[in-house]
Amino acid sequence: MRILVLGGTAFLSAEIVRSAVADGHDVTCLARGAAAVPPQGAYWLRADRSLGANAYAGATGEWDAVVDVARDPVPATEALEALAGRAAHWTFVSSCSVYADASVPGADEDAPLLPALPAGTPSTPDTYGESKAAIEEATMQAAGGKAHLCRAGLIGGPGDSSDRYGYWPARFARDSRPVLVPAIDTSPTQAIDVRDLAAWILRAAGDGVTGPLNAVGEQVPFGNYIAASRDAAGHRGTILPAEETWLAEHGVNYWAGPDSLPLWLPPGHGGFMARSNSAALARGLQLRPWQETLADALADERVRGLNRQRKAGLAPETEARLAGLLPRSL
Known part of the structure; x- marks a missing residue:
């Protein structure tokens, strides 16, 4: 696959790139590289998403898969506007923090969500769940039936x-x-191992898995x-x-x-680390x-x-x- 990772230099996004390169995919990382450079084997498209829509000008052509791990709805929405029409599959790495109620153990993807962060409201650590919910909404509006909303839980591992x-x-x-x-x-x-999560994201893209799915561990x-x-x-x-x-x-x-x-x-918060992962397991998630x-x-x-x-x-x-x-x- 021809894969574009929006990021590719930090924990999860870097592991996605390493895994994709190891699997033989053609991988491009769109990233500033301020703190780290992308893993070896990927093409580095240097761009600063904070500068606006022009950051995606170099991401030309068609993409079999795009992966975005954004926390701020503004660059996430700009990326969707620039790229969703040229992507066969779109993964947004969301979070189980989008759920409104963390008290119920065993809750699945049908549980109510937090309200999306209103447009124009700054995204902060205190509005993390609302920001991710807003990006989910934007992703479904722009990418619709080709979007995988990967709701990750706590990520562990090297x-x-x-x-x-x-x-x-x-x-x-x-x-x-x-x-x-x-x-x-x-x-x-x-907790879900970062390597298992990265492998799942790539597998889901290749298999055309869509919709919201809890990517959480045992x-x-x-x-x-x-x-x-x-x-x-x-x-x-x-x-x-x-x-x-x-x-x-x-x-x-x-x-x-x-x-x-x-x-x-x-x-x-008795259900915060007790989410159901049955749906993701049924669609191909594998856990070590x-x-x-x-x-x-x-x-x-x-x-x-x-x-x-x-x-x-x-x-x-x-x-x-x-x-x-x-x-x-x-």
Whole structure:
């Protein structure tokens, strides 16, 4: 296939390019290349999407597949206007954050969505779900029956720039000091390996798969994930389980960001990592064992440095301070 990836230099989009090149496809990356260059084997069409519709002038000819991972509706809509008429298949990598209700486990693609971000409203991290919903609307309007709305969940595996999935195996591998863990053993975690997601996006394009589909991984209880992370890292120190209310009272953040505990979700989010992936599995999504993703994530964390500054997780000094405050009755 002749494939155009709008991006191609960061985590998922770079993996899509690597996978497509390995499969023998003719791949073009439209990207600035400010932070990284596209993987070897792809043609690099240097363009800055923030400059408007002219960014797509060099993407000439017909395309068997276009893949867009945009977060901002403005460049996404401009790309659709410039390219959708010349694309046989269009993949928009959306997110399960488009769903209005994160409390219901097992919800599928028919669940209600957030309202689309109104035109002219700036796209910000706080409006991530609404922005993705707006791009979904624009994609269906411009690409219609040839559009695949790939609603990805948490993405893990080598190269994860969010630092969420790899935090726990990296923490257990970092040192043998006590590890503070939220007491949520039965809560679900659900991550999809970046390599499986990239392969699915390409397979779906080749097979002409369309419509909204949840691209999410297997549900794994948090306690199982923690135990496997500890075993993989060879940690023999103490685990300090902390109740959720205590963590919140002491300023620990949910999910992501500085001084957070990744994969710990706020109240009312019991379905956020428990979405149904039945429809995608029936259409060709293939998932490797989650233990393989965990092991490869740990190997990647070791390469990048276990003591590096992270975007998500507790800083060592914060964890040590909290460990000293934690009532042992917990």
